[in-house]
Amino acid sequence: MIEVQHVTKRYGPVTAVDDVSFRVESGQILGFLGPNGAGKTTTMRILTGCTSATDGQALVAGYDVFEDPVEAKRRTGYLPETPPLYPDMTVREYLTFAARINGIKSAARRERVAAAMARTSVEDMADRHCGKLSKGYRQRVGLAQAILHNPDVLILDEPTAGLDPKQIIETRELIKELAGDHTIILSTHILPEVAQTCEQVVIINKGRVVAVDTPGNLTGRLRGSETIRMAIDPLGTDPAPAIEGLAGVASVTAAASDSDSVVLEVQCDEGADVRRELAATVVSSGWGLLELTPLRMSLEDIFLELTTSENPREDDPEPSGGAEPAEAAPEEQVEAADA
Amino acid sequence: MRNILTIAQKELRSYFVSPMAYVAIGFFVFIYGYFFVVSLNFMVRVSMQAGMMGGPQTININEYMMRPLLGNMAVVMLFLLPALTGRSYAEEKRSGTIELLLSSPLTGPQIILGKYFGALALFTLMLAVTLIHVGVLFIYGEPELGPILSGYLGLWLMGGAFISVGLLISSMTKNQTVAVMGAFGTALMLWIVSWIGDPSSGSTTTEVLAYLSILDHFDDFSKGVIDTKHLAYYLSFITFGLFLTARSVDSERWRG
Ligand SMILES: Nc1ncnc2c1ncn2[C@@H]1O[C@H](COP(=O)(O)OP(=O)(O)OP(=O)(O)O)[C@@H](O)[C@H]1O
Ligand SMILES: [Mg+2]
Numbered sequence: 001m002i003e004v005q006h007v008t009k010r011y012g013p014v015t016a017v018d019d020v021s022f023r024v025e026s027g028q029i030l031g032f033l034g035p036n037g038a039g040k041t042t043t044m045r046i047l048t049g050c051t052s053a054t055d056g057q058a059l060v061a062g063y064d065v066f067e068d069p070v071e072a073k074r075r076t077g078y079l080p081e082t083p084p085l086y087p088d089m090t091v092r093e094y095l096t097f098a099a100r101i102n103g104i105k106s107a108a109r110r111e112r113v114a115a116a117m118a119r120t121s122v123e124d125m126a127d128r129h130c131g132k133l134s135k136g137y138r139q140r141v142g143l144a145q146a147i148l149h150n151p152d153v154l155i156l157d158e159p160t161a162g163l164d165p166k167q168i169i170e171t172r173e174l175i176k177e178l179a180g181d182h183t184i185i186l187s188t189h190i191l192p193e194v195a196q197t198c199e200q201v202v203i204i205n206k207g208r209v210v211a212v213d214t215p216g217n218l219t220g221r222l223r224g225s226e227t228i229r230m231a232i233d234p235l236g237t238d239p240a241p242a243i244e245g246l247a248g249v250a251s252v253t254a255a256a257s258d259s260d261s262v263v264l265e266v267q268c269d270e271g272a273d274v275r276r277e278l279a280a281t282v283v284s285s286g287w288g289l290l291e292l293t294p295l296r297m298s299l300e301d302i303f304l305e306l307t308t309s310e311n312p313r314e315d316d317p318e319p320s321g322g323a324e325p326a327e328a329a330p331e332e333q334v335e336a337a338d339a
Numbered sequence: 340m341r342n343i344l345t346i347a348q349k350e351l352r353s354y355f356v357s358p359m360a361y362v363a364i365g366f367f368v369f370i371y372g373y374f375f376v377v378s379l380n381f382m383v384r385v386s387m388q389a390g391m392m393g394g395p396q397t398i399n400i401n402e403y404m405m406r407p408l409l410g411n412m413a414v415v416m417l418f419l420l421p422a423l424t425g426r427s428y429a430e431e432k433r434s435g436t437i438e439l440l441l442s443s444p445l446t447g448p449q450i451i452l453g454k455y456f457g458a459l460a461l462f463t464l465m466l467a468v469t470l471i472h473v474g475v476l477f478i479y480g481e482p483e484l485g486p487i488l489s490g491y492l493g494l495w496l497m498g499g500a501f502i503s504v505g506l507l508i509s510s511m512t513k514n515q516t517v518a519v520m521g522a523f524g525t526a527l528m529l530w531i532v533s534w535i536g537d538p539s540s541g542s543t544t545t546e547v548l549a550y551l552s553i554l555d556h557f558d559d560f561s562k563g564v565i566d567t568k569h570l571a572y573y574l575s576f577i578t579f580g581l582f583l584t585a586r587s588v589d590s591e592r593w594r595g
Contacts, residue, residue: 011594045398045438048438049442050438051592052592052593070446071444071446073443078438078442082435084437085575086353087434088357089356090368097345098443100345100443101342101439101440103342103444138393145439178418189560
């Protein structure tokens with residue numbers, strides 16, 4: 001379990017993290033999204049004790065990271081943005097050292113190191129110096145170091161950065177596998193990754209949380225009114241007026257057309273599901289229905305919508321603090337962004 | 340305790356993986372040998388002159404040879420030890436490996452002491468190797484063991500003080516070169532601080548400055564006197580240096 005309450009971090013005049021609160025339940029994966037410089041790394045460094053917060057409180061695995069840092073760190077595995085490898089150690093030596101400082105008894109060390117290397121598929125590099133590894137392997141050795149002591153909490157800063165496609169998939173699988181008995185926070189710039197791996201998303205911009213929700217809810221809630229894309233072979237006629245006339249259709253725009261097909265984007269009234277009517281109209285007119293797809297807002301669209309508005313929280317009421325920041329904040333945020 | 344040892348081992352290992360340790364030991368022993376031969380020649384000349392003038396045939400090896408020799412080595416340490424400790428924190432901060440240590444369940448003092456003892460171990464090794472030369476003296480002459488041992492103890496303590504300064508300065512920067520220069524500058528300041536005052540004036544300021552000087556406390560050791568006053572000076576110097584390092588590491592956490 002990870003709980004972050006009103007954490008603020010200032011670097012002189014720069015506020016890197018501004019009153020951030022969220023909560024990750026045991027065994028869950030939380031995706032941490034935000035543009036460059038949003039404060040993701042800073043938040044993670046605070047949670048792992050690499051830096052202190054100016055204000056606020058954070059609990060990791062039941063221990064306050066400021067009051068009881070050693071106990072909290074014992075239960076945390078951290079993969080920093082740049083994997084912290086000693087160039088002159090071999091991978092095995094490095095992991096053995098990491099095992100020692102994490103208090104793994106010498107009897108179990110060899111086995112744990114081997115297990116971590118196997119899980120991150122770095123065995124073939126076991127005797128290579130860390131300084132001579134490729135970027136992707138560094139990342140994997142960094143991950144091996146983080147999971148080595150089987151910590152309750154994993155904090156992974158861009159774990160798939162620099163990996164090849166096969167490794168990205170394997171790492172995602174590994175992360176999903178680890179969830180369950182580990183609580184995980186991962187940051188990433190790859191949005192589909194969040195949709196695939198995370199149960200919860202925190203979107204942060206300029207140090208402030210702008211949304212906390214599940215990936216599904218986030219896409220659903222922001223969708224607002226639905227757009228349906230259809231491709232029709234109208235046999236030379238113009239299909240638009242017939243469709244515009246249907247109940248529940250707000251507007252129709254022609255997106256593209258060529259000799260034997262027309263692509264329309266049909267904007268529906270809020271809450272109306274007109275897919276059946278659309279299909280029926282096309283068929284009864286004798287046209288060919290080539291495609292009918294509801295257009296959902298992708299996580300990318302939402303991300304951009306939430307993070308590109310100039311001052312996302314300017315006209316927002318006080319963020320509802322207290323017991324359930326994770327529940328309360330996104331409601332307001334999403335609405336604000338929607339308006 | 341085990342954690343301190345783990346870090347110390349890692350530090351010592353990193354000195355030996357790079358050519359650093361070999362260069363340092365080699366350089367130290369070479370310079371030592373050079374001064375050794377020079378002061379041996381000097382002593383032989385002095386003792387021959389003394390013989391011609393009807394004085395005693397043998398003169399005190401401790402007084403004429405070991406004392407100046409160890410004094411010279413103290414100067415060499417002033418240059419060499421900052422170079423050794425410079426990378427200690429600075430390099431870890433630059434490369435980001437410090438985050439491995441900071442996010443591990445080690446406490447700040449454990450990391451600092453580990454780094455300190457790692458560097459101290461290398462320095463101890465450097466000193467130990469020079470004992471070969473001293474062994475030669477015992478084969479061909481009859482030096483007194485006491486003053487040599489106390490002289491080495493003095494050197495060792497002084498080296499320990501330099502290392503704690505070096506660690507402190509290294510903890511304040513990400514740049515190794517800055518760390519080395521800064522540590523050298525600080526150590527030099529502490530070395531010559533007694534020159535500021537006028538010893539004949541006997542004012543309190545002069546006395547305080549003389550007390551601070553890292554060099555003045557070495558004198559008695561090289562004469563064969565182990566005075567608890569000087570022992571206490573070096574030990575508190577080292578402790579204070581390590582304490583400031585802990586503060587510096589901590590304040591770094593607040594700032595960066
Ligand atoms: N040590 C530091 N000193 C001063 N400012 C800092 C420091 N570290 C980070 N910052 C500032 O804090 C803000 C947040 O940085 P952070 O590294 O947390 O962003 P991020 O979300 O991880 O970005 P990215 O996606 O690029 O990794 C930035 O404005 C950055 O300039
Ligand atoms: Mg970052």
